Amino acid sequence: MKAAFRQSMSWLHTWTGLLVGWILFAVFLSGTLAYFNSEITLWMQPETSQTRSQSDAVAKGGAWLQQNHPDAVEWSIFPANERGGAVRVLWTPPPATPDAKPVRDPDRDIAWLDPNTGQQINVRDTMGGAFFYRLHFDMHYMPRIWGRWIVGVCAMFMFVAILTGIVVHRKIFTDFFTLRFNKGQRSWLDAHNVVGVLALPFHIMITFTGFVTLASMYMPWGIAANFANDDDYFKSAFPQPEIPDTRGAPAPPLDLAAALATVDARWNGASPSSVTVFRPADTSAVVRMFQTSSAQIDSRADAIVMNRAGEVIWAKAGKGAATQTFGVMVGLHAGRYAGPDLRWLYFLSGLGGTTMIGTGLILWTVKRKRKHAAKSVAHVGLRLVEVLNTGTIVGFPLGVAAYFIANRLVPLDTVERAEAEIGWFFAAWGVSYIYAALRPAPRAWFELLAAAAAAFAAIPLLSAFTTGRNLFTSIASGDWTRATIDFALLATAVLFAFAARKVAAKSDAAPSHPRRSREQAQTS
């Protein structure tokens, strides 16, 4: 009975893992990269310097708007956090006639500022690290809602695979430190087990909280039973600041200093992350600020509304237990609260999860290859899995390299430039599948791994030639974020080169005629 139970769990583990493994690999790796989304964006916008103080960046944004758009009817300031760079400012110009409705032109009424000088800069049009963040749960080239359903279903499979994996593994403590190299299938299983067990708390947490982030979409019945519509639910669960509508008399454009002093005192020094000023050139001006999400684990940021003098006219009341639980779970998942040390731990655990999925996928083929090799017939299913494995495990990182390269090579005046960069990502990834399908398996692994190594090594070089920044200037100027990314890219190149060498050595060593090599082994 017990053996039968474990066997059925093993079956479930194998097939839930395989069926969605490729999507999960992409979801895990993009999510892992998204832990450094602000840093990647900073690297991808070499025109800006790094934000030293988020509050100061808001003040700089306010000052710029005060000077350049004093007559606007609305200002918005989106500073980067201290991990990122440029400040984005938006404004709504006054309507042509007093009775007309003010309209904002999304292409024209926007500017980017350097967070430290407050000067307007021309940053390149890129999604930066936000692309990986979006890809992680929205996918791409499809309606968001589809992407979220696909990722949600895959997350459920992941959860099943984790739980069944624990049952199947059995020797979690005995095999805790066991990792044997160069033993074929045994080594892949060891590696799969070790990365799975070591980061197990992370895997369980990240899969469960990932599901929770979109729980109300996947399970809408609780809301449907208690509220007339979604709007009522959102109003009740996440009260939004109310903006008074009464108009006063014209006044000089608002100075944010008073409002910033108020939040500085109320939020124990936590910075605002998004600031909107309604009617800045009126005595009735209202300032709304959301607190940066790095201030607490809870992802639901505090909000506050102030008048011209910086006096509070609305503040978020205490949160209910359920909303707070939800907010903490989402916060735990996204890790926005994490400082640099904890962020690296998140990143490494994420890489562990990615490796767990990758080794699991490879293990599936290694297991079956031995069986089929005995029969010496080509197996369509095995070949399909092999191609998908190669195209995903090496192809996705190759796409990441292409995305970084595109960021430096796509001309700055390209229309829809950000989307063009993303096109490079999917082109490189897609071509990897075709390439893997056209080449015999070991060659495809080797050649794609070598290509990935070359591509990652090329990025810091390309960057040095196409921008004023390179690894040495970054280090010299104390720009550690960009220097670390250059280092990480080079380290990734070394890792892929190492993997390529391993594959090459293995396929050279693999006997082309198994029988003869066995004879040789016996005679020696």
Add this chain to the structure above:
Amino acid sequence: MIHLLGFVAALCGFVLLCAAMQRHQTEIFGARLAPALGRNLRYGGGALIVAAWLIDALGLGWAVGTITALGHLTLAAGLAIALLHWRSAALKKARAPARSKQA
């Protein structure tokens, strides 16, 4: 600083736990240890793991400290496995010439 302390405590804890396991003792020391010593290593390792958690929790607060401790434990266990691998490889290498001389 807290991160370093927590991580080092976790690493030492896992190294002791690994040394406490009979199956790894031959890889590390070339011979099995006395059962009593193995037991003490296990208690010591367990205590250090708890210490790692306490260091992180007291230094960084219970919530963030606990999350950080889990991260430290993951990373430390990974490094402990790498250390075990290097140690057993070095031991094998050191023994190989000795054995061939005997032959």
